[in-house]
Amino acid sequence: MKSEHIPKATIARLATYIQVLSEFKREGTDVVSSERLAEACSVNSSQIRKDLAYFGEFGVRGVGYYVQDLITSIKRSLGIDRAWNCALVGVGNLGRALLRHREFSRKGFIIRGAFDCDPYKIGEVVEGMEIVCSRQLPAKVKELGLDIGVITTPPERAQRAANYLIGAGIKGIINFAPARIAVPKHIHLEYVDFFHYFYAAAFHIRFDESRD
């Protein structure tokens, strides 16, 4: 690997490449030209080459990419050739939707524990998983070998959820709550804010209207 400083945009595009390549695979396509892959991913082929160059050399001149090989290589490069065990904290509407979301296990992120502070929720079973009190996180993280914490609490409880997860020895946090949180340097933190897609749509629609 050339560098730990792989741009975030590259990792986001790699996610797209895997999705599109998986669609090609399902359709029975074994080899795909770089132009066809680029078109299906809505990027240009030099961008794909640049993104893949962080991880090694891929593709065969005059042929293109072997679909299965490229999926395997990207997954290995990203570290998703193994399963990652996740703890979800905050079993509200969004939490429940994620617990029921089939793509998680398909993509190698297995939600193995669901945690909440609400005594009315503790003991409830969602998707075959019993909701456990967040105070039990340290014991459960060890017992279940949990790597990544997923925060889906209301914003005002996000920091507390993060503290529980960090104290329990989790290595990374994906924060869906609309609140900034503080974590020590050794914890990898990602904010999920899907509103920026809405902002982008609003911005472009208004821009188009202003030109009409």
Next chain:
Amino acid sequence: MKSEHIPKATIARLATYIQVLSEFKREGTDVVSSERLAEACSVNSSQIRKDLAYFGEFGVRGVGYYVQDLITSIKRSLGIDRAWNCALVGVGNLGRALLRHREFSRKGFIIRGAFDCDPYKIGEVVEGMEIVCSRQLPAKVKELGLDIGVITTPPERAQRAANYLIGAGIKGIINFAPARIAVPKHIHLEYVDFFHYFYAAAFHIRFDESRD
């Protein structure tokens, strides 16, 4: 506005700036130094200046940014100083979570219609909204003045949902379904794939482990 080619990463960061500025506002902070804003947003201050420069001149030398003024300016620049009416297609787990998500109306994206093809769901009321058959989209888009379509169907139904929305005259589509879809050029399309945040976390955790 200098250009329609505002990088996506800039728009994503503007979303973060608005969120952090709103937190400062709630705490009663009227003026914030560029260093403090940068730190709270986890970017450097020259990046903030660069992002804002697409839209005009902001900030007062030696003072920083006026919190409310900057929120107002960013919202106007992005086109979110008005409300946007949204149609949600696909009332499964994720669809329901979005219908109940309070941040939508807070951020100016009002979900005014919920659509599904499933006869068992049509007529059901979620969050005070009756689920309507997707075939009624053309009538409802006109009646309710809907601007943006939100697709939360299973992947295999995403293209059909998009076709309904496009036929109904929607201007932009936010696709949460894990499938690529085809839309005409005048429709602004955004894919929401929150798995790339998981990929990024997995990648960085493994990279850190490999250095230990």
